[in-house]
Amino acid sequence: MDYFSFFLDGLSLIGQGVMHIFFVGRLTGKKQKFRHFALYCFMITVIHVLSLRLALNGMLAVGAGVLALYVVSRFALGNQRPISWLAAVLGFYVSQLSFGIINSLQDAFFLKLIGDPLLYPLLLVAQLLFFVLCAGCYRMVRRFLQWTEDDQTPYIGLLLFPILFFFAAELYIRQSAYGAYYPAISFNEFEAHGALLFLQIMGLAAMLCILYAYRQLCQGFQAKAELQSLTQASQAQKVYIAEAQARYEQTKSFRHDIKNHLSVLDGLLKNEKLEEGREYLGKLETVSEALSFPYQTGNPVVDILLGEKLGLAKEITAEVSLVLPNPCGIDDFDLCVLFANVLDNAITACRAQDGAKSIRISGKRQGDFYMLTFENTCADEPLPPAGTGLSNIRVVVEKYHGAVLTEKAGRRFSLNVLLNVAAV
Secondary structure: OOHHHHHHHHHHHHHHHHHHHHHHHHHHOOOOOHHHHHHHHHHHHHHHHHHHHOOOOHHHHHHHHHHHHHHHHHHHOOOOHHHHHHHHHHHHHHHHHHHHHHHHHHHHHOHHHOOOOOHHHHHHHHHHHHHHHHHHHHHHHHHHOOOOOOOOOOOHHHHHHHHHHHHHHHHHHHHHHHOOOOOOOOOOOOOOHHHHHHHHHHHHHHHHHHHHHHHHHHHHHHHHHHHHHHHHHHHHHHHHHHHHHHHHHHHHHHHHHHHHHHHHHHHHHHOOOHHHHHHHHHHHHHHHHHHOOOOOOOOHHHHHHHHHHHHHOOOOEEEEEOOOOOOOOOOHHHHHHHHHHHHHHHHHHHHOOOOOOEEEEEEEEEOOEEEEEEEEEOOOOOOOOOOHHHHHHHHHHHHOOOEEEEEEEOOEEEEEEEEEOOOO
16 A cells, blocks of 8 residues: 555545544534544544454444444443434445445546546545535435434434445445445446446435435424324313303302392391301302402413412412403413413423422513513423423414513523513
8 A cells, every 4th residue: 555545545534533423423412522533533443454454344344333433422422322323324324325426436537547647636636525525415414314312203213224225235336346445546447337326326315315204204293292282282271261251151140149149148137147147148158269269360261270270289389470451462262372381381390399399470561562470490400492382382472473581590490471462
């Protein structure tokens, strides 16, 4: 091996190692550090040297390289097992595919330049083109495959099987047509280099199509989950509204009959029937309490919702200082969506931590806008990714041309919601 080939081999090897770690880190959202690059480059260098010294089969060297990238992803970057395997296979497949495409182009255009001094700068240009092609492919893969450590990317391990098939086909092409694992320069004459180039490009296109289809499938799963959540919330909110209407009718009937009740009570007192009067008054108090709400906001739907949600969370201290404007330009259904999601999130956060648990709800009018403030205790940990609940809240807020602001300070979380309450 001459000095130029040694330099070119080392350049592509180190460049490959850097791009592999950068790709895995960006794909999984993990921060890469210098030690990760250094460790992986050392590992693949050792593998490359041993494969040359021992004349190992190229596929064995590739397998060892994939395993090395998996180890760094799994144990150094701390990724989960399925995404670590998939990222390792994708990383090597894209680089090997890029090598294959560049080698096909070299066989097509550089064959007649053997012995010409112009060959060396052209080989450097080819190496640069490999880096550009590989980086572009990695970017497309990251665009189509957006990994998150939650249920939004289910069954990601199943992608490993079709990617392995494409990887095996690419290794077979490189092994049979070029006979090189790393980007060594090969000028073997073959008649079908154009067909091989076409097959490799089609393999890349097929892989991207699979990743795109998987992304659409994940979005479908997410949309279905959100629809189910909204359907359940809609049914619950319809119950709150129906109950509020029933309470309103009962209250209206009670107020209509109050004069008759007072007349009966007055007659009992005038006739000095004190016991009967006390008994009748007790019945009136029972009816009155049944029609009253533990929290008075000026909106019966919200009153019932607060009473039910906070009533079930007796271990949580609740403080509600809220009077909604009347008339209010916000539909009762939208109020249910807003308060139900906020309360569910707040109660869940309170129950997830030890110590005092409290929820505080307040509101203040500012012209045509109304500011709602929800505060609750929470664990002293980073906030989880925004879920369906906060998404539903944002939908309501956007409908009424408002704004949402979240803030976390230690063990205290606050959510501020600004809504346009002017009649629409």
